[in-house]
Structures are given as C-alpha cells and as structure tokens.
Amino acid sequence: MRSRRSFNRAALLAAAVLLAGCGEDSKSPPTTAQPAAPATSQTPAAPVATTGTGDATRGRQVWLAQCVACHNSDPARDGPLGPAVKGSSRELLEARVLRAEYPPGHTPKRDSRVMPARPDLKDSITDLAAYLR
DSSP states (O other): OHHHHHHHHHHHHHHHHHHHHHSOOOOOOOOOOOOOOOOOSSOOOOOOOOSSSOOHHHHHHHIIIIITTTSOSSTTSOOSSSOOOTTOOHHHHIIIIIHSOOOTTOOOSSOOOOSOOOGGGGGGHHHHHHHHO
C-alpha cells in the first residue's frame, strides 16, 4: 500500500512540474546577427511575409520553446497533456492560446481546462498558425 501512495505522489509531482512549464513566461530565443550577404548581380529574394501568412520557421521556434512541454514535438501527434493540433485554424489558436477558451461551435478533441491562457504569445499567433498548417 505504501509504494502505491509513493507512486501516486510522484505522478502528481511530475504532472505539477509539467503544468508549471506550460504556464511559464519565457523569453524569446536569442537571435544572432548574421553577416551581410556579399553583393551580387542577382536580385535578392523577397523577404518572408510576417503579416497575414506568418513565418513557419518562427512558429516552429515558438512551438518548441512554449508548447512541447504539454504537446508533442510533432504537432501531428498527441502529447502527454495536449492533443495533436496540426491543421488547427487560426480562430482555434487565438481562442485557446490567448483566452484558454474554445471558439463557438468547436468540439474539442480533449475537453480539458488544463491549458492556461497565454496572452504573451499574441504576436506569435500568425507564425504558429503558419507552422501548424
């Protein structure tokens, strides 16, 4: 009986640690300065659009830094606490990430209230949506 109680306590402690990581406000990953590209006669590539379509590379960075503690590192697979979210709509991302709600009429994969609101990620929603497409 004693070992079962110890196991339950350990499981609760592990869950608490995981949940604490989901709501933790961390800083954006540091950026490193890139050396200037050498001058060439070719026309440089157009910059990646950051409004509207989002930047999937930045979205992946946000995903890895903020979401994988509860979701899987592969957004197409379920995580230990969060479901697979590959293909989620921007409307769903805004509702879940910014307000910890579901959009009207949405049927969740897991009806859970574990995910905290993360309004600090407001500026990353477009990039996350691009990564999760």
